[in-house]
Amino acid sequence: MSSVLEKSLAIIELLIEHPAGLPVSTIASTLDQPLSGVHRTLQELARLGYVHQLRAQGDYMLTIKLPAMGLSFLARAGITDITQPVLDTLAAETGELIRLSVIDGENLTWVAVAQGTTHGLRYDPGQEQGVVAHLASSAGGQAWLATMSDEEAIARVSAQGLIRNAKDAGPNAPHTFADLLQRLNEARERGYAVAVDSYIPGMAAMAVPVRFHGDGPVLGCLSIAGPAVRLDPERMARLAPRLKAAADEIGHAAAGSQYFRSKVRELEPA
Known part of the structure; x- marks a missing residue:
């Protein structure tokens, strides 16, 4: 340094x-x-x-000064105002943890969460707001990568690192680019990304991209996460339409956020 x-x-x-x-x-x-x-x-x-x-x-x-500044920024930028009600509703309907990540430069950062259950078996890390998602092993990261070409996805993962910290990563995290690309192709065909025992052992998550106005530039990703024993493939398939609808709702409401509008201008071709 x-x-x-x-x-x-x-x-x-x-x-x-x-x-x-x-x-x-x-x-x-x-x-x-x-x-x-x-x-x-x-x-x-x-x-x-x-x-x-x-x-x-x-x-x-x-x-508390620095966290307060971050919360103030999210509020003033219009992120929490337009997204939190959607997250809260989806959490109540699914009974699982809902997370919203946004694209910030070359990274995908978790900015908002909602927990659907307050008792029993649940996944609730409580420390992910403001954390940069590991692209290769997280459902949100894979959902974002799946919107890119394979070449761009590999470049982004190479810059961040294919393998997450060994002590934190799940046993099913991708360990080769071939494995990762296969998962991205499956996400494109399925319509949502899936990560089971990948980002964290025992956790399952599914995610979809959030696009401006539903079909515009990708602004971030929306995910449902929970214990793998409860969030199995069949349940994910049942939840997928609701997750996509919530992502579309956020995408259409994004025009009301100064932050998202500036991101769209940044992502649009010159």
């Missing part, structure tokens, strides 16, 4: 993964930054209100 900004952002990103906080020494060793430099950066971030120290000589953790 070279610039002060890059080092500062690396510290913030690390603290996002550890909401209970970390000691300065752990931050420095994890990021391979000098201890004195990390301490100075944390002091500056604390002065600006982005982190605080739990006690004298104690761990540092993020304040």
Whole structure:
């Protein structure tokens, strides 16, 4: 890492993964930054209100300022206003976890969720909003890749990495490009992508792209996720029409979002 900004952002990103906080020494060793430099950066971030120290000589953790800024951006951009009611309805109808991801540059990032059940067996990671989806192993990632040519899909996956962190990936994640391309072809034929024991062990998910006005540029992906023992192929087939209808609803409502309108202008040919 070279610039002060890059080092500062690396510290913030690390603290996002550890909401209970970390000691300065752990931050420095994890990021391979000098201890004195990390301490100075944390002091500056604390002065600006982005982190605080739990006690004298104690761990540092993020304040609520940064998450609040993110939520404010989503609201002001019109993303949550137009999507959350659709997500909540689909979650109530399916009894599963509903996730919306949006295209952000070269990445696909989860921005909104709705949980359909509050008891019993369920999949509820609780930590995926703001997380960049792993394209090759997640249903949302495969749904997006399936809208591209095989060559473009391979290029995007190559840039991110075919294999997710070994300790997190499911046993059924694709391990070769040939395997991945076969899954993308199946998603195109089926009309939705499927990932079972792929992104996370024991989890099944299905996803479809969200297109502006239903048939325009791809804005993101909408998925249903749950325990693999409950979200089997037969149930996925039954849920597919409702998932597609919800994605179309979001796509048609996207014109009311400043963020989505700007994305469409960005994606349209010059």
